[in-house]
Amino acid sequence: MTADLALIWPELILTIGGLVTLMLGTFLGDRQVGLYQLAALLTLGAAAVAVVALFGVNASVFSGTLAVDNFGGFAKLIIYGASAVSILVAPRFFTSGMRAEYPVLILFAALGMGIMAASRDLMTLYVGLELNSLAAYVLASFMRTDERSSEAGLKYFVLGALASGMLLYGISLLYGFSGTTNFSGIATAMGGQLNAGLIFGIVFVLAGLAFKISAVPFHMWTPDVYEGAPTPVTAFFASAPKVAALALMTRVVIDAMGPAAGAWQQIVIFLALASIILGAVGAIGQKNIKRLLAYSSINNVGFMLIGLAAGTPAGVQAVLTYLLVYVVTTVGAFLVVLQLRDADGNQIESIPALAGLSERRPGLAAAMAVFMYSLAGIPPLFGFWPKYLAFEAAVNAGLVPLAVAGIVASVIGAYYYIMIIKTMYFDDKSDVEITDGGNVVEGTIMTASALWLSVIGYLFIPMLGVASAAAAAVLF
């Protein structure tokens, strides 16, 4: 037991750091925002160092409830990075309302997401998921005097509770019919005759998880919550929890339901196709950039699920690579949205107001163009690479029709991404002056992610391949 403690340093660091930040906030009040931000960033950094130090360890700790392995480590690094960005950009957005609880809640959410990505037991899965969700509900309505923010929080909470209910129902069925909550025990039970109870369990667990990754048909909450939540929180929602939930889903289907591949594969294929098509079609009419990015996240989750549907090491590798590239792109796109302010500092979210951005803020427009092309998966940009990996994995696993359907649907998706670029570069100037100069933090992160996606990313392919292969290998 004591030896196990040495293997969960990332979780311990996040817990201690979160509690320390909370105490600092309690005693110093809401004025020392920079201090809490620093404490939270240091905590995330230390946790990331601990994850890197534990790379290569492959162990099950605390009687098999938690896994310490490369797969969890890979996911945790992306999660901590995305959490750090959403803490960094927050103070400028919450000009009056940034409080000590914001970094604390992000830290605890990151802890919950780390637990999700590392769970090897249905109970661990649920505890991690709830820890993340509870913090997320509060973050969504963090601007509680703002009507839209409160609405987003309430909507997220009600639908999230419904999804948790479905997930728990599935968990209880899996436990009842396999006699254990441990993933390897469930896999053993699924190796035998599949009965109706186990199949219902699979369906309900996957439905609950599909809600968390906002895959169609459990996506209804996404556009509303993304639009209403404060923008730094939306950037957080679109990145880190997606990584955690997809890593969790991958672990559940490969580790726990591996022998029942025939049963879950159909569900994942349906989720993938529905998400890609509905994400692409739903985005076309959107006038709000945050809603558009919400549909874009639904669409991209579909492509990740294509990799997952393959159910092979190459497929899991594609999912992990896709997650990393997607997080960098989405965070970058939200950083552009954060910098869209008029002269008075009001946030601008409407897409027609972007017209003429290429003349007013050429750098911003160029970065946005890179992110949009990358999300669409157009080849010179790095967003193409993970899509290619996912389709390759699907084709090699014999899912040629799925890959073909995905490629066709990605053309529909490209339409609305390119619409944005057309608005920015070719439309007549809008009346809304986007004059705000941005700040160093937002500009640096945005530029770095745009550069990484444009050219430099391809240099990382060998490194990324080795890391994701090492991560995927532990599941098989």
Place this chain on the structure above:
Amino acid sequence: MIQLAAFYLFATVVIASAAMVIFARNPVHSVMWLILAFFNAAGLMLLAGAEFIAMLLVIVYVGAVAVLFLFVVMMLDIDFAELRAGFVRYLPLGALVAIILAAEIIFAVGAWSAGGVDLAARAAPVVSDKSNIQQIGELLYTRYIFLFEAAGIVLLVAMIGAIVLTHRSRGGVRTQNISAQNQRRPEDATRLVDPGVGQGVQL
């Protein structure tokens, strides 16, 4: 023999006090009867050999839920007589719910007597020579310690969330300042005056 007597005692009091929860005119009396019902249900659980659930009933239900409910009843001015006015109107619906519940209970008892669910591979082996409090405690604090602690963090986050969403600092609140109180000397607060006859006091 003594168990049988105790069972009938507890069971009778549970049913009687449960009936009184419904029939009492005063909502505070209802809560009192509810607490009595919980205590006797705990006694029944003890007889069944489930000490842990018995304690949970007393600690969680009596200690927290019932007292909280009592607070709500006392603080909110609810006219319960008015709430109960539509009794006859809602009788068919209530009867339907009661019939469904009764059918479910009969079904559950039937299923139970047909044999329990066979858990060949139990998550935790059952050792019969220990009390179930000890068994639950041993599992909770060894095998599932990580989950137990993580659940504690979940509760902490829920608490922080509740404060974030509801707490607001109000201006003009006069809070107690203990050090200022202690530093106050008699000469700052009082003065001795010696008014002349017929002049009154200048304040």
